[in-house]
Amino acid sequence: MEAAELWVGFVGAGRMAGGLVRGLLQAGKVPASNVLASAPSDKNLDAWRELGCRTTHCNLEVVHRSTLVFLATKPHVLPGVLEEIRPAVGSHHIVVSLVAGVTIQTLQRLLPPWTKVLRIMPNLPCVVQAGAMVFSRGTNAGDEEAALLQSLLSSCGLCEEVPESYIDIHTGLSGSGVAYVYLFAEALAEGAVKMGMPGALASRIAAQTLLGAAKMLLETGEHPAKLRGDVCTPGGTTIYALHQLEKGALRATVMDAVEAATNRACDMAKD
Ligand SMILES: NC(=O)C1=CN([C@@H]2O[C@H](COP(=O)(O)OP(=O)(O)OC[C@H]3O[C@@H](n4cnc5c(N)ncnc54)[C@H](OP(=O)(O)O)[C@@H]3O)[C@@H](O)[C@H]2O)C=CC1
Ligand SMILES: O=C(O)[C@@H]1CCC=N1
Structure with missing residues (x-):
């Protein structure tokens, strides 16, 4: 048509x-x-x-x-x-x-x-x-x-x-996932504000950082762990930051978030 x-x-x-x-x-x-x-x-x-x-x-x-x-x-x-x-x-x-x-x-x-x-x-x-x-x-x-x-x-x-x-899983991963990413973007920018950068500049750079990272992930087809490793200099800045994120259980928390939203989507079908 x-x-x-x-x-x-x-x-x-x-x-x-x-x-x-x-x-x-x-x-x-x-x-x-x-x-x-x-x-x-x-x-x-x-x-x-x-x-x-x-x-x-x-x-x-x-x-x-x-x-x-x-x-x-x-x-x-x-x-x-x-x-x-x-x-x-x-x-x-x-x-x-x-x-x-x-x-x-x-x-x-x-x-x-x-x-x-x-x-x-x-x-x-x-x-x-x-x-x-x-x-x-x-x-x-x-x-x-x-x-x-x-x-x-x-x-x-x-x-x-x-x-x-897969539709409820996609809801937890991506439909709702957009909000998790905004939360992460906000947190990135606030970290920079804490260290003295103006908020508007920090927000723009946080957004561009997410965009660039996502584009590389899609265009290279590499596993995220490989690309993450490419950013880490031994004894450098990134591994110190990643250590903090691991202590905050970032990965487990994000996995829990996807699981919670997926389960909520399944439960909504029964409401
Ligand atoms: N927001 C998101 O990121 C996503 C949302 N969805 C799904 O999209 C759906 C809509 O969400 P979202 O757009 O965020 O919600 P909104 O509240 O922005 O929009 C809901 C719309 O439904 C209208 N509405 C309310 N009652 C009736 C009725 N009786 N008849 C016709 N229209 C009615 C509202 O009218 P009025 O304009 O008068 O308020 C409004 O235009 C949800 O089911 C959600 O699960 C899916 C993926 C992502
Ligand atoms: O929060 C919600 O229920 C809807 C579905 C995915 C995004 N927003």
Whole structure:
């Protein structure tokens, strides 16, 4: 399907939906005039209108006017939303949920039996086309729907199809992981401030340090331990700092964080 023919709807127009749509628009994947978003208030919709998208307070209107419908509400709101839109969902619709902790089985149970369902887990850097996303397809979603989703979302960053059991893990690793990285960036900068560097400069350098380290990791394909070793001069500064991080159990703490977020995503499916 050509981008110009595709109507893309968003039920829920908050931070994550806003991130995805910015990625799609900047890549020219879909014209803004073919995007329709709904939310109860204008709090977020004003920004969508500024992007040239159409907006409504009516979720059913989004489903009526779109072929590809992203579900982007908070998890606790989703069951009510699915009940509301269910009568309007036809076999031509492709319904893509980005709601954490809601399984394909639940989505399929709460939507008509013919619905083509896909589940994705994005992360916020989609806003700058540097997201990391995984998706899985439901029973009625075939190669065509998966290819369409992948082609659209690749404009927002890395996008891979995975078994559904990986989606909660990806939530712990990357969906939530972005926040751990910001915490680390903040801590790096604060360390520099403590040592006398101005905060704004320290923040910019911390961000560039993360960007450069991530780029090297991706582009060299090396194991992080190898790249870490390359930074360490025997008896030099880095090994003194790493010793402190090991004493603070940084690695175990980060592993615990990924585990806690993954388990929370699994538990949310049972809430
Ligand atoms: N933020 C993130 O980093 C990530 C979030 N996600 C998932 O994305 C989803 C949305 O999160 P996020 O964007 O952060 O949340 P936000 O609170 O920013 O956005 C939620 C949106 O849902 C709208 N909404 C509330 N009730 C309804 C309703 N009954 N019908 C239609 N829309 C409604 C809100 O309306 P209003 O604008 O009026 O407030 C808002 O636009 C969550 O399920 C989360 O798990 C996934 C990966 C990463
Ligand atoms: O915190 C959350 O539940 C959502 C899912 C991943 C990022 N934000």
